[in-house]
Amino acid sequence: MPNRSTDTLFQLIKTLEKSEKRNFKLYANRNSSSEELKTVQLFDALDKMDNYDEATLLSKNKGIKKQQLSNLKAHLYKQILSSLRLIDEKNIDIALHEQMDYARILYNKGLYLQSLKVLDKMKELAKKNNQLTHLQQVLFFEKNIEALYITRSMKDRANHLSDEADGVNDSLVLVSKLSNLSLQLYSWYIKNGPCRNKEEETEINDFFNSKFNFDPQTCKSFYEKLFLYQTWCWYAFIRQDFLTYYRYTQKWVDLFDQQPQMLAIETAHYIKGMHNLMGAHFNLTNHQKLKETLAKFDDFCKSEIVKDNANNRIQCFVYRTISFFNKHFLEGSFTEGLASVPAIEEQIKKYELYLDRHRILVFYYKIACLYFGSGDYEKAIDYLNKIINWKVDLRTDLQCYSRLLHLIAHFELGNEEILDHLVKSVYRFMSKMQNLSVVEEEIFKFIRRSFSVTVRNIKPELEKLLVKLKKKNTTGLKQGHLFILTSYPGWRVSWRMCRCRR
Secondary structure, eight states, X not given: OOOOOOOHHHHHHHTOOHHHHHHHHHHHTTSOOHHHHHHHHHHHHHHHOSSOOHHHHHHHOTTSOHHHHHHHHHHHHHHXXXXXXXXXXXXXXXXXXXXXXXXXXHHHTTOHHHHHHHHHXXXXXXXXXTOHHHHHHHHHHHHHHHHHSOOOOSTTHHHHHHHHHHHHHHHHHHHHXXXXXXXXXXXXXXXXXXXXXXXXXXXXXXXXXXXXXXXXXXXXXHHHHHHHHHHHHHHHHHTTOHHHHHHHHHHHHHHHHHSGGGTXXXXXXXXXXXXXXXXXXXXXXXXXXXXXXXXXXXXXXXXHHHHTOHHHHHHHHHHHHHHHHHHHHHHTOHHHHHTTHHHHHHHHHHTTTTOOHHHHXXXXXXXXXXXHHHTOHHHHHHHHHHHHTSOOSSOHHHHHHHHHHHXXXXXXXXXXHHHXXXXXXXXXXXXXTTOOOHHHHHHHHHHHHHTTOOHHHHXXXXXXXXXXXXXXXXXXXXXXXXXXXXXXXXGGXXXXXXXXXX
């Protein structure tokens, strides 16, 4: 598992580009006080370290005393952020904050009309880029100036400001409700995965209907539509309604085509939208559309918007890699996909400080499935063990299917001496997690039965199993109940099992 340093200053320094380090040195050396020189010394020492070790740091830098270290680190952290603030001119939030600072300075000088002019410019910039929270701050400040001083800057200004403020507040309330619901649905999925039974489906339906108590037609602004589409996207995905999931992920991505200026502002949301769109094509087994969307995403990953931002680069790596795996699963080109695994693992190690546990679990599972599909069951077991032995309360569905695939890998290897124990163990675990569908029940029945089946009869029995699994899928069973055969590359299990293992 990744080693995550808990020292925030060390993490910040390790994210800096060469140009940002050079800018910090210039910023820190603008005066030559002893405290500033010590912070530069501390910066250089931390920059040279591969892993944070306070004892080593102090032993190699005698000029820094242990009792000084805490204050020096806090001061250095603030200095680095200040130096980054000076060179980050592309961020709309920073630009708007700067305008608000100027307006406040002019106001404090008693230059009210000049302050209002700056606020007008800020208001136009905020409207153009859909920045409702900044727009609300501007209106609050303008109302404050008008209430305290007679500026006569505009006829009927009081009514005009009141109407604007009411409109912005209404929009913010709607955005808040939608973003809350979207986040709660996503959190439910991260913890539980998709619906596994009627009870869970009823639970998520009741939750959604209790929260979604407004007319979608009222959603007009960019953020209202964005969070509306995200809400429906997660709701449909949890219920395994892949067609609805696809429709709303496409709307999500199209929203950025309709308002291209938002691409640089909400890049992370666009990347996530593209990821979900590629995921929708995968779940619908739309191979050609997946290839086209992945090619479009590849081009975007090479753009300046991504190259100039570390967060965008990391997110692009994560989601491009997941879609890369999915493409090989659809093609059945497992062995070809394995050629990229060493490079992917190197990137995982490079970004280990920034990757959440959920993403790492998904990576391990998909790599395991590549090895399983290519017939290297031992390597598949190695990666599945990483998931099984990692004690995290995330994606119980992934934990279940990792164990099931782990069991089938041992079955393929002919490890009959441990199969009986594994069958009981995996069955108990999946039953406890309420993750047993009729498909998994059939697989367990087959494996138990296989112990008494002769070599000659094993292949016909496997073929019967495949027919049963297909029949279960065509008799009203939701695709969510065939998760291992669809949403995850374990859907190749039934195909692989039809190869005689002896």
